[in-house]
Amino acid sequence: MSSLDRLQDDTTRWGKLGCVNVDPPRPLTTRERATLDLLLSPDFPGAEELRSQVSSAVVVGRCDCGCPTIDFQVDAAAPPARVPWRLAPSELETLPTGGEPPDQVMLFVEDGRLSCLEYVAFDQRPAQWPDPRSMRVVGP
Numbered sequence: 397m398s399s400l401d402r403l404q405d406d407t408t409r410w411g412k413l414g415c416v417n418v419d420p421p422r423p424l425t426t427r428e429r430a431t432l433d434l435l436l437s438p439d440f441p442g443a444e445e446l447r448s449q450v451s452s453a454v455v456v457g458r459c460d461c462g463c464p465t466i467d468f469q470v471d472a473a474a475p476p477a478r479v480p481w482r483l484a485p486s487e488l489e490t491l492p493t494g495g496e497p498p499d500q501v502m503l504f505v506e507d508g509r510l511s512c513l514e515y516v517a518f519d520q521r522p523a524q525w526p527d528p529r530s531m532r533v534v535g536p
């Protein structure tokens with residue numbers, strides 16, 4: 397496959413670049429779970445359904461750049477959040493250190509189901525999710 401074909405294939409499958417399959421799917425780590433719980437702690441329409449999906453969520457993909465970004469699959473029986481958006485209205489950001497802009501954590505939802513927890517770094521991407529105590533919830 398040419399690199400362009402591969403690029404298009406990845407873009408179609410993941411909607412973004414640089415994701416690789418985690419096969420077989422694995423359960424969430426304690427840190428991933430805590431990060432997701434923190435992000436879903438505010439109340440917003442659909443939050444309850446998304447929270448209820450966390451217990452059945454497994455990790456089916458990860459970013460190949462070495463950052464902690466992961467893709468989820470949830471139990472097909474879990475009730476979907478009936479929401480029009482793909483990007484959850486709450487997100488996390490790292491607490492300020494020095495004068496640098498914070499890193500952010502964003503949650504993507506596909507068809508009302510947990511889809512991707514993405515780490516967006518200002519500078520260096522960490523290899524692990526930071527301690528949730530070093531992050532705060534922003535929004536909705």
Ligand SMILES: [Zn+2]
Nearest residue numbers: 459461462463
């Ligand atoms: Zn990455």
